[in-house]
Amino acid sequence: MILKIECLTKRFGGIHAVKDCSLEIEREKITAIIGPNGSGKTTLFNLISKLLKSNDGHIHFNGKNITKLKDYEISKSGISRTFQDVRLFRNLTIKDHLEISLSNSDESIFKSLFKDKPNNAERIDRILKLVHLKKPLNTLVTDLSYGQRKLLDLAMAIAKPHSLLLLDEPVAGVNPVLREEIKEIIKNLNKNKGTILLIEHDMNFVMDLADYIFVMDAGKIIAHGEPAEIQSNKKVLEAYLGD
Amino acid sequence: MIENYLIHILILIGIYIILAVSLNIALGYTGLLNLGHIAFFGIGAYTSAILTREGIPFILALIISCIIAGCFGFLLVWITKRLKGDYLALATLGFSFLIYSLMLNLSSITNGPLGISGISRPNIFGYFLKSNFEFLLFVIFIAIISCMIMYAIIKSPFGRLLHATRDDELGLRVLGKNTIKIKYKAMIISSLFAGLAGSLFAHYNGYIDPTSFMLNSIIFIFTIVIVGGIASFKGSIIATFILFIIPELLRFFAIPSHVLGPTRQIIYALILIGILLFKPKGLFGRIDLE
Numbered sequence: 015m016i017l018k019i020e021c022l023t024k025r026f027g028g029i030h031a032v033k034d035c036s037l038e039i040e041r042e043k044i045t046a047i048i049g050p051n052g053s054g055k056t057t058l059f060n061l062i063s064k065l066l067k068s069n070d071g072h073i074h075f076n077g078k079n080i081t082k083l084k085d086y087e088i089s090k091s092g093i094s095r096t097f098q099d100v101r102l103f104r105n106l107t108i109k110d111h112l113e114i115s116l117s118n119s120d121e122s123i124f125k126s127l128f129k130d131k132p133n134n135a136e137r138i139d140r141i142l143k144l145v146h147l148k149k150p151l152n153t154l155v156t157d158l159s160y161g162q163r164k165l166l167d168l169a170m171a172i173a174k175p176h177s178l179l180l181l182d183e184p185v186a187g188v189n190p191v192l193r194e195e196i197k198e199i200i201k202n203l204n205k206n207k208g209t210i211l212l213i214e215h216d217m218n219f220v221m222d223l224a225d226y227i228f229v230m231d232a233g234k235i236i237a238h239g240e241p242a243e244i245q246s247n248k249k250v251l252e253a254y255l256g257d
Numbered sequence: 258m259i260e261n262y263l264i265h266i267l268i269l270i271g272i273y274i275i276l277a278v279s280l281n282i283a284l285g286y287t288g289l290l291n292l293g294h295i296a297f298f299g300i301g302a303y304t305s306a307i308l309t310r311e312g313i314p315f316i317l318a319l320i321i322s323c324i325i326a327g328c329f330g331f332l333l334v335w336i337t338k339r340l341k342g343d344y345l346a347l348a349t350l351g352f353s354f355l356i357y358s359l360m361l362n363l364s365s366i367t368n369g370p371l372g373i374s375g376i377s378r379p380n381i382f383g384y385f386l387k388s389n390f391e392f393l394l395f396v397i398f399i400a401i402i403s404c405m406i407m408y409a410i411i412k413s414p415f416g417r418l419l420h421a422t423r424d425d426e427l428g429l430r431v432l433g434k435n436t437i438k439i440k441y442k443a444m445i446i447s448s449l450f451a452g453l454a455g456s457l458f459a460h461y462n463g464y465i466d467p468t469s470f471m472l473n474s475i476i477f478i479f480t481i482v483i484v485g486g487i488a489s490f491k492g493s494i495i496a497t498f499i500l501f502i503i504p505e506l507l508r509f510f511a512i513p514s515h516v517l518g519p520t521r522q523i524i525y526a527l528i529l530i531g532i533l534l535f536k537p538k539g540l541f542g543r544i545d546l547e
């Protein structure tokens with residue numbers, strides 16, 4: 015078990031975006047969180063990566079209580095994530111993005127000036143191949159298409175030293191070809207002992223990808239189990255049809 | 258004499274290049290809308306003037322001025338670290354006013370509105386820079402070294418983090434970077450060099466008073482950075498030349514001296530507005546702000 019969430023709760027004014035959520039994520043598995051729009055999936059990710067502060071509950075990662083850590087400390091401790099709406103640095107190139115992601119330090123000015131810079135060319139090349147992003151390294155991100163940005167965002171999360179990868183709707187808005195490609199990328203990461211937690215609200219996409227599925231509705235986990243169990247679960251069907 | 262006049266302008270340009278490039282580190286590269294930069298310049302000028310008045314050697318006073326200005330840079334981030342955009346601009350403007358009023362009211366050490374006069378010319382290990390020409394060489398030397406250091410910093414991996422902090426602070430934190438620490442470092446570098454420029458200014462002019470470090474001057478250095486281009490190193494340097502030389506051209510028209518000052522302010526304002534309207538990235542800028 016790599017991640018353990020206990021009784022996590024988040025309220026926005028009167029809305030219970032996440033309500034008393036508990037879940038456990040196994041190592042080297044692909045776990046999916048599914049659920050209709052507004053069910054609290056992204057909020058749950060934001061709580062894990064501390065972009066939001068929970069009202070209640072605990073999060074343990076690699077056996078350590080990380081509930082009180084700051085956002086960047088959580089990231090440093092080994093949780094990488096992507097965003098539903100891709101976040102990139104608009105004036106930086108592909109290379110800049112990956113160089114920043116690969117290093118797990120704040121770059122002391124002194125070291126930055128006087129120590130030999132690590133040669134990341136090979137690692138960058140490997141990661142770009144892994145995500146099938148074929149663009150010159152000095153391309154500004156503003157010159158990338160939506161799909162390419164999505165791939166770069168994924169590449170950054172992979173490049174950042176991590177032991178858990180959180181992907182928020184990795185295929186939302188991408189074309190069917192790229193969708194299959196991204197599916198393969200995720201499978202490959204997992205084959206190389208990657209642990210992945212991903213959000214997707216399309217049930218079909220995760221059925222042959224995930225090892226285990228949690229279903230959220232209105233901030234609560236209403237069901238969990240292996241894909242086959244979820245597919246035939248009445249509560250799940252209701253949540254989706256009632257949407 | 259035309260040469261003397263030219264030397265005078267070049268000395269000011271050298272000092273303002275350090276001031277403008279250092280502002281660009283905070284404003285352009287890191288995206289901190291800092292209206293307090295002129296206060297660091299003033300702090301450097303006053304520190305150096307006061308210390309040499311008390312008999313501290315020039316070089317030591319210069320170094321201490323940088324350090325004191327750097328400490329105020331640290332302090333300013335400490336106070337404003339949770340603020341962004343307009344709120345940060347207002348808070349840092351408040352900082353400028355605060356420092357200004359300290360200069361004005363701590364009369365026992367700053368001599369209040371009268372300012373400090375008779376500031377000695379630099380004495381570098383026993384060698385007096387008596388002539389303006391010698392002073393110019395010294396300023397060129399310091400400006401080149403300062404620019405080289407700042408250039409190296411912005412081109413380093415740390416410099417990349419400054420750009421990233423400006424473009425998407427939250428995104429950078431999610432990549433495990435402590436952006437507050439990055440802002441501290443950026444602001445300390447920025448203020449340290451502003452303090453250096455202030456010290457040079459005091460020892461060149463021989464006289465300082467609080468009015469040199471007020472709103473007019475803030476607008477002037479902002480104009481330099483914006484005309485040259487946000488996060489454009491070359492831009493800040495070239496714009497400093499342009500903004501010093503254009504008003505000087507007025508002298509060739511027979512403009513009475515008492516309207517020269519206001520005319521200059523009007524020209525700066527027009528240039529600033531013109532750039533913001535027609536070339537918002539500045540002459541050499543490529544940075545795209547949201």
Ligand SMILES: Nc1ncnc2c1ncn2[C@@H]1O[C@H](COP(=O)(O)OP(=O)(O)OP(=O)(O)O)[C@@H](O)[C@H]1O
Pocket residue numbers: 026029030031049050051052053054055056057058098215
């Ligand atoms: N910052 C916020 N302030 C107020 N309410 C919020 C905020 N973020 C999310 N919410 C609300 O919390 C609920 C859960 O939102 P969340 O984004 O987590 O849903 P989601 O499951 O990710 O949905 P989607 O599938 O559309 O991405 C929604 O009702 C949303 O309006």
Ligand SMILES: [Mg+2]
Pocket residue numbers: 055056057098
């Ligand atoms: Mg979402």
